[in-house]
Amino acid sequence: MKHFKRIQFIIAFSFILITVVTVLIVSFMLYNKFSNTAEDNADLNMGQVVEQVKYNLEMYVKNMTSIFDVVEETINRSPSYSSSILEEQLNSIMKTREDLISIAVFTKNGDLVVNIPKMEMRPYTLLQRQSWFNAALETPDQLSVSSPHIQNLFKTSYKWAVSLSKQTTYHRDGLASKGVLVVDMNFKTIDELSRQVVFGKRGYVYIIDSYGNIVYHPQQQLIHAGLKYEDLERVLTYSYGSYQDELNGEQRMITIKSVNPIGWKVIGVAYKDELLTTKSELNTFLLWFLIVVIIFVLLLAIFVSARISSPIQRLARSVKMMGEGHLNTPIPVSGIYEVEQLSRRYHVMLQQIRHLMDQIIVEQEAKRKSELDVLQAQINPHFLYNTLNSVIRLVEKGQSSEAVTAITSLSRFFRISLSKGKNFISVQEELEHIRHYLIIQTIRYKNKFHYTIEAEDEVLHFLTMKLILQPIVENAIVHGIELMADRGMIRISAKVDAGKLLFEIADNGLGMSRDALDQLLKNTPNSAQGSGVGVRNVNQRIQLHYGPDYGIQFESEIEEGTTVRIYLPVEIAQKEGEV
Template sequence: MRFWRTLFQPLGRFHYKKIQVMITLSFMFITIITVLLVSVMLYNKFSKSSEENTFLNMGQIIDQVNLNLEFYVSGMKDIFEVVEESIGNSSQLTGNQLESRLNTILNTREDLVSIALFTKSGELVLNTPSIGMRPNSRLPRQGWFEAAQEHPGLLQFSAPHIQNVFKSPYRWVVSMSKEISYLDHRIKKKGILAVDINFRTIDELSKRVSLGKKGYVYIIDGLGNIVYHPQQQLIYAGLKYENLEPVLNYSFGSYMDDSTGEERIITIKTVQPTGWKVVGVTYADEIMTTKKDINAFMLWFLLVMLGIVLIVSVFVSYRIAKPLRNLERSVKKVEDGDFATIIDVSGAYEVEQLSKRFNLMIRRIRELMDQIILEQEAKRKGELEVLQAQINPHFLYNTLNSVTRMAEMGRKEEVVTTITSLSKFFRISLSKGNNIISVQDELEHVRNYLIIQKIRFKNKFQYEIEAQDEALNCMTLKLILQPLVENAIHHGIEMMVDEGFIGIYSWIEDECLFIRVTDNGVGMSEEVLRGVLTGRSRQESGSGVGVRNVHERISLYYGTPYGLTFESELEEGTTVTVRLPIISKPEIHGNGGQP
């Protein structure tokens, strides 16, 4: 902080701009160099990791294929041993017991095609299922038959081939064969046992493997014959080439191959005990695609970092001069009449002191302005209270006049009713000095007023007062309905020939309290209606207070959203709607008021 204070003390506006540019450019230069070095290091690291992960993933996938094949071959080997044991332990090859057992074994697996036992000369001893041999099968020349004779006692796995020994549909199979001993009429003999496996299972195990978008897996035997290849038909047709010579030199491991014109990664695993080799092929251009993705990512990373650096550098340089800019903007706001602005006290010592003095000055100006506003509001309230007080003497004079005339005419009941209603009227008007009363009391107040006026005007009008129960419990500013009803009588109904009607209704809607006063009097013209709340259309006769006083009192106490709205048509009548907030006890709202 001391460094910045020392730095800013001698600077003017022009020097500040130069420093801001120097700070921004220096910060950006250092950061760009750092980001470039980090990007190069990350790219090399990611590229190397990508290649290593590719080799590792391929090795893991090929290992899994190898394990699956070894597990499958081990299961077939176990089945072969069960068949061999069943034949070796049987004293009678043509018995139903051995045939039933072999059928059971054959039916336990869908991929078992046939079980057959031959003499060493190629004559059929037994087979399951029991199907005749083809006449030109040349059994002794079958590869699996020759392999079993050449390796006595060892289980042999053939390459995939078409089964053409029996008179059954031609099937693509792998044959397991082995020279075994068996009893024929209690005479021990040597023969060749063959179990054919449907190649579909091996094909399905290999097809499940995915090595990228173009990679694949194929299987060869120890002599280089293809056991499985996803494009085997193309290879047989000479339309595809696989370089098998290097593969035969590896039992396991990986190497790069470009014999097909494309650089490929070859991964090899050997399946035990068959000696087959699982070969995985992955194309190097897919690894390059990963590198391209890394390149694109690093480019975007660099651009984003540059954007962030630019924003941060501009922000830092901006923050250095922020106190002076704040002071300048605050002075401009005060010049424009905004006295609510406050400056954050920060920056150099001189700026801090200036900001403090500026804030003190603005605070003192606001206090003086608030004092003036309060004085004006108090004055306005006094004026309104004086206007409100004028209601009572004027009304009392008119009512007592009416009572005197009724007494002279001997109308005692009407005199009693008028005096009683007048008493209740003034009791609610006083309300123990409270300006906030319940809606129920306000409606009772205007009811007594209507009783007096109805007697005074000799039943010239009828009235109706209705309110929701919820509305009766709400609080309202007192003496807001009596001026509205008085206005309806004097300016609406009094000049009518027919009988008049005044309706007063109260309800709660949209979280507001509404009170509506409606009459069927002579109504008002549009011009009079527009000026009724502004005082420009003041009537020549009446209470002298009018609806404008009521509207201003409501707005003063509760705020501008509340007050009166008018609807009127000539010869149709007038409706005045009072909108108030919902309150359950006397509270001060809006600009304030005396509760």
Template sequence: MNTLARKLRMNTIRSIMTWSFSVLILLMLSIVAVLLYDKFSETAERSAYLNTQQIVDQVGYNLEDYVAGMARLYRSIEQNMLVDGQWEDEQVTKQLDTIISSRDDIVSIALFDEQGNLLRNRPSVQVRDSARVTQQSWFHAALRVPNHLGFSLPHIQNLYPGTYKWVVSMSKGVTVVRNGKPMNVILLVDINFKAIDELSSRISLGKRGYVYIIDEGAGNIVYHPQQQLIYMGLKNESVERALKSSDSYVDESAGVKRLITVKSVANIGWKVVGVSYLDEMMTTREEVNRYMIRVLAVVLVLVIMFSMLLASTLTRPIRLMERTMKAVEKGDFDVELQVQGPLEVERLSSRFNLMVHKIRQLMRQIIVEQESKRKYELEALQAQINPHFLYNTLNSVVRMVGMSKNEEVITMITSLSRLFRISLSKGKTVITAAEELEHARHYLTIQQMRFKNKFAFAIEADEEALSCMTLKLVLQPLIENAIVHGIEYMVDEGFIRIRASAAGGALEFEVADNGVGMPPETVARLLSGEEIDKSGAGSGVAVRNVHDRIRLYYGVQYGLSYESALEEGTTVRVRIPAVRAEREEAGADE
């Protein structure tokens, strides 16, 4: 939860980009949604109007098709009930039987003369009386307009006793020849009103919409799905306006908005009226509204996810730069930031890499300066060592001159001159191991004369060690320390052995004496920098200087190591890298 909160904070580039993209896209989608909503709603309403019109038209077409079928039936009766234009009872009876048996929607067929007398009928039942026939509207219509198929309003069939079916009467006046005389005959077909009812009741205009049929002449309702309510006066229809209209209009007479669609049925004098409730049509608008809200919600979620992904992708190089900066902050200057991302981030990454590169250059410069400082310290240590050695040597020469030992003085001064020739080495700091051993030999010769042959010495060296390079004046302080602190206080003659060897990539000098030795605590303090003897005689300055010189020049992994025990002597080892003379000279030339 805390991680998500950090990601969504408004003070980060990622969160700013995420919310900016989301708000911008949501605003654009809202504008588009409003425009599309109006367009879709208008289209949906237009489609609803068109659909209602098509349904009403379909009802009208069905009725017209049904009427056309009945007209064809009348023509068939007229054509088939006569033989050579003459009325024949047998042929008429046969024709009527065929027709009524082939149509389920026909309730009865009857032929009447102008006085209302029954000539033939099917089914063959007795008519109540001819007076009742002549009073029927269909009878007068057939006489008034001969050869025209007329339709009556739905009514209860009352011509036959015991029969009370709800029918629509179709009548037509035709002229036939019977017994050689012309005779006007009225053909009556009563059809079951259920057929017309089924044509209209199958139609659905929404959940509450319906279709009803009116007569264009008097405006009487021919069919209504709520016929009983109409008869009981519990429901009214604005028939007058429907009679005057031939298109769609909105009616509010019932207290609600209704779309009224009118269609005239040809050749029958009826009108089909469709009634649709506008609030149901508006449901389409509400559905579109809900759909658009759902779409906006889904799109908003997708936009937020996409914005977070895009923001994460764009800010990834910046986060990588932040981690790299933290690494530099912790001291890791070997990092290299990959140049990637947008142009501005690439430029920033390049500048960062340039900055780190300059920092590394400055660090290398500092290292070079530190190396120079080490060399200056090295020269200072050498300057500190040389006077110390010169003081001890000249002190011995003075004593020998006082004792008139001229030959020994000459030998000592000769050794001293050669020793100083090697010490100077034309200003070089590094000399060969052979020169360092020669320097040690002259020094031991001088000290041997000084201490009146109190000790003997031996120098050994491997052939391959002689050509290795070493700092000069490494062995002399160690030999002096062995003589002064190890052998000078011995009763017996002392012995100093010096050995040089090269193995495992390292040059090692070993200076061993059989002197009085040192306790472990003295050995531990010898190279630690602690002062050993307050008097200065055993302070170990020379030994520490040698150790510091080696570590400054070659590194902390090189230097001196001591092994000593009381009354057993001391061995000190000098370990430095094994560098050949040729390699050193080549490096000097470069």
């Protein structure tokens, strides 16, 4: 499991994970966007193509209608259907269009009046059963367009035709009569307009009339044979629009347009699986794109993580060796800028630690025999340990001036503490001692408090028992100020009061209850509550040497702070004595 915690693995894995997730999200968004766009474009393209077919048919029907109107007007104006002029005019009209098959006028009973070109009618044509004939009789004022059918009126080759029919007026010897005019147009033109339209490999266009009869279908023979089916009932419910259906398990897109004015419908059919071919190609592209990106990111992540982790791992191995006591282990200084700077600063810090440790070892060894008892009784080893840790942190942070200040104050603190074996020092030295202690503590507690030290000039040369202020001040810091939310304040003063030397230590800390004050100077030791030789030790030392009239007094209020007063006799420095 430790391999998964290494920085190289974490960097590489994070790099790949973020990239893969990003690529997947982007690929998913692109796939949906392209898929929807492809489908929308296919639908739009179908609509445009079907619209074009519908427009072409409308134009063709319009032309057919115009020709029909010309033929009808020509017949209506002719004084006799049998005149040679009429025949010549109709022949001229026939020559203008290649898709005209025939022009004929029949009586309402179905008898032939005139036809161009001149051809003999087939017997048994049953004209009254022809849809175009009945439509003209039923709607005499409306032009009817028939579905494609075999032209079987005259003895000529059979052709697929579309018949335009309408009741008309013709003249015979100046007399007007009502009949049915029919113009047959070759269906080949409509077939060509529709057959050239395809959607993909299998899509097509087909046409139905307003009654649902198929006008054109590219697979008409299959339709008539019952081998292919079109849902004409649903198509008839649409004039314009599009929808999707399913035929034989295949999804199809259907687009419908109506041809005006004849009511035909142009229906475009496209198969979605051909559209999905584009999606499949897109899927393949995105898959390969993802694989290539992962390989590239993997190689890049391995390279970058190795560049970052290798110097850090070398530095970690060196630190581990030093942690095992090999302080002379060389520190590798290489790698990226940040790692190189870290190595250099760690190297500087290690040199300073070595120097400090050597200095402390020398000092301690030199004074060990003569002052061991004093140090064991008066110095809290935790103070030295915490001070050194604070110095190490200062060095690590590059705060060399603060570190020098702390080390200087620590040195002077010990020098005054030892005092060449003397137990009594001047008030000035004791205040200097506590000043260096406060300097160290302000650095350790990151300026959580500030302090003032004041003394009357006359008391500076008085004698005092040494190391009596440090335990009191330490107690104020640890139990009064350290847990405060606001910045603390410690005031230290020395003066003469009622003929006694008075040291006053006041703080604005958390304060103590009455029960805590009653327990504070009892003889039961409590190392967890004390600091250094402790408050009780100081009070006991004073009273043992000077008597019960001297010692420590406390005043304290919860959340207000604590004031400690130490009373000593007035003694001039020239009269110092030993305990």
